[in-house]
Amino acid sequence: MNRILTYSRNDMKLIFRDPILYVMLFVPLVIIGLLRFGLPALAEVFPDMEPYTKVILGTFCLITAMFPAYIYSFIMLDEKDQDVLIVIRVLPISSIEFLVFRLLFISVFSFFFTVLTIAVTGIVDWSPAKIITASLPVSLVAPVMSLFIIVFARNKIEGVTWMKGLNFIMFLPVLSYFIKGSYEYTFGILPLYWIFKMFEPGFSSIPYYINYSIALIYHLVLLLVGIRVFKLRVFP
Amino acid sequence: MIQADNLTFQYPGSHVQAARNLNFRIEPGEIFGFLGPSGAGKSTTQKILIGLLKGYTGKISIMGKSLEDWDPDFYNHVGIGFELPNHYLKLTAMENLRFFGSFYSRKKDYLGLLEKVGLLQDANKIVENFSKSMKVRLNFIRALLHDPEILFLDEPTTGLDPVNSRKIKDIILDQKAIGKTIFVTTHNMHDADELCDRISFIVDGELMITETPKQLKLDHGKHKVKVEYADGGQLIKVKEFPLKDIGKDQKFMDILKTREVISIHSQEASLDEVFIKVTGKNLL
Numbered sequence: 001m002n003r004i005l006t007y008s009r010n011d012m013k014l015i016f017r018d019p020i021l022y023v024m025l026f027v028p029l030v031i032i033g034l035l036r037f038g039l040p041a042l043a044e045v046f047p048d049m050e051p052y053t054k055v056i057l058g059t060f061c062l063i064t065a066m067f068p069a070y071i072y073s074f075i076m077l078d079e080k081d082q083d084v085l086i087v088i089r090v091l092p093i094s095s096i097e098f099l100v101f102r103l104l105f106i107s108v109f110s111f112f113f114t115v116l117t118i119a120v121t122g123i124v125d126w127s128p129a130k131i132i133t134a135s136l137p138v139s140l141v142a143p144v145m146s147l148f149i150i151v152f153a154r155n156k157i158e159g160v161t162w163m164k165g166l167n168f169i170m171f172l173p174v175l176s177y178f179i180k181g182s183y184e185y186t187f188g189i190l191p192l193y194w195i196f197k198m199f200e201p202g203f204s205s206i207p208y209y210i211n212y213s214i215a216l217i218y219h220l221v222l223l224l225v226g227i228r229v230f231k232l233r234v235f236p
Numbered sequence: 237m238i239q240a241d242n243l244t245f246q247y248p249g250s251h252v253q254a255a256r257n258l259n260f261r262i263e264p265g266e267i268f269g270f271l272g273p274s275g276a277g278k279s280t281t282q283k284i285l286i287g288l289l290k291g292y293t294g295k296i297s298i299m300g301k302s303l304e305d306w307d308p309d310f311y312n313h314v315g316i317g318f319e320l321p322n323h324y325l326k327l328t329a330m331e332n333l334r335f336f337g338s339f340y341s342r343k344k345d346y347l348g349l350l351e352k353v354g355l356l357q358d359a360n361k362i363v364e365n366f367s368k369s370m371k372v373r374l375n376f377i378r379a380l381l382h383d384p385e386i387l388f389l390d391e392p393t394t395g396l397d398p399v400n401s402r403k404i405k406d407i408i409l410d411q412k413a414i415g416k417t418i419f420v421t422t423h424n425m426h427d428a429d430e431l432c433d434r435i436s437f438i439v440d441g442e443l444m445i446t447e448t449p450k451q452l453k454l455d456h457g458k459h460k461v462k463v464e465y466a467d468g469g470q471l472i473k474v475k476e477f478p479l480k481d482i483g484k485d486q487k488f489m490d491i492l493k494t495r496e497v498i499s500i501h502s503q504e505a506s507l508d509e510v511f512i513k514v515t516g517k518n519l520l
């Protein structure tokens with residue numbers, strides 16, 4: 001418990017003393033606000049949008065959920081750059097503890113933003129239980145993304161390149177909504193396909209609970225793989 | 237306290253061994269130095285000893301336990317000063333110390349440590365705005381935070397002015413006085429001479445010799461005294477005498493009795509000279 005306090009206090013200082021990170025913490029809230037009031041207005045102007053509103057909701061859940069990944073990737077790339085990670089490696093804690101807390105914080109922020117996006121925008125009338133469970137797999141995306149950035153990027157500039165690249169790949173499954181037939185399932189290689197399908201099955205005939213389970217398990221596996229790679233490459 | 241047997245290490249992807257068949261043993265309460273030029277393998281050896289570099293061959297035992305058998309509790313017993321200062325630049329000195337200090341259960345005296353290295357008035361300044369020397373000093377006291385039994389200090393005085401260098405060296409000697417075991421690397425032979433009970437010369441990953449500084453200087457110096465004296469009027473003369481049976485050396489005694497002696501020096505070598513003689517290399 002004490003340890004959580006130590007870590008979170010430190011993280012908050014690191015975030016709030018950097019204007020860029022600080023702003024990134026509030027951007028999701030602004031996005032959610034805009035969605036709340038902007039989306040209904042848009043729907044009135046473009047009635048053809050109607051079948052895509054849930055895809056849009058899924059997209060925006062992921063967009064807001066990614067901000068914690070950006071924030072923490074920057075923090076950890078700084079830690080890597082300034083060799084603070086080496087000091088952390090020689091603390092009397094298991095080498096993975098620090099990372100696990102970090103990933104947990106990222107996940108909690110993501111979870112919070114996702115729940116808020118679904119609940120506040122009012123696009124779907126899901127029960128609180130469904131909102132919360134649906135937000136779980138979404139909240140695993142950001143930790144996975146940060147892990148890959150921290151492991152492979154050597155500095156912040158490379159980090160930004162990785163973010164752009166990963167973002168591009170992540171949102172490719174949106175294309176599946178424009179493809180009819182079994183080809184669309186090839187997008188299932190990409191983990192986010194399953195999250196999108198949780199929000200809007202589109203042409204897919206796979207039921208919600210299967211999409212949900214695959215999304216959850218796929219991201220858990222990626223998370224474990226990411227931690228393993230981190231252990232090998234960053235904390236050998 | 238620390239023992240290395242046939243320690244060899246090669247960085248992945250490199251084709252030279254950064255540490256070659258190192259053998260040394262550091263006794264409890266001793267200050268043991270690695271003295272060598274840049275790229276010799278000093279930092280590499282320290283990183284291996286503190287468990288940061290894996291994949292070495294040979295055996296390392298610390299506090300009677302093989303390095304591989306230690307769990308993270310190891311870091312409760314050792315304090316580490318890294319070669320380059322590494323801090324959270326956005327946090328203050330105090331916040332840095334408190335964050336890292338919170339991982340140790342022993343009682344910490346943050347202010348006392350800051351004061352010892354002249355950083356007390358800078359305790360609440362953001363480290364980003366620190367000078368190089370201030371960062372180095374903050375780095376140094378972080379190693380002492382948890383009052384560890386063993387200290388590993390990689391070039392603790394590099395980048396410091398003489399006054400601050402003095403402070404750090406005094407603290408190191410104080411630590412020895414209270415029984416700590418200290419491994420220190422340096423390419424400054426004055427520091428090595430002053431601090432170390434024993435030093436190893438390291439060149440290209442190899443240990444050339446391990447001895448006390450005193451013995452090194454004696455072994456490689458000339459066993460002579462050089463006397464400068466005024467011979468009558470303005471004339472200053474210099475003469476050398478072998479140390480052996482010097483009390484029976486009539487000429488030497490005559491000079492002492494009858495001339496005005498200006499200086500007498502024993503001709504022991506400086507550590508620089510010994511280093512060049514032993515390794516064939518310059519220290520810098």
Ligand SMILES: Nc1ncnc2c1ncn2[C@@H]1O[C@H](COP(=O)(O)OP(=O)(O)OP(=O)(O)O)[C@@H](O)[C@H]1O
Binds near residue numbers: 272274
């Ligand atoms: N990460 C690394 N990968 C590959 N080779 C390395 C790495 N770090 C150091 N080396 C090489 O290992 C050798 C020993 O380096 P090391 O840093 O231990 O020297 P040093 O004695 O500490 O030097 P200095 O006085 O400059 O700090 C050098 O040849 C160096 O180029």
Ligand SMILES: [Mg+2]
Binds near residue numbers: 278279280319390
């Ligand atoms: Mg070095």
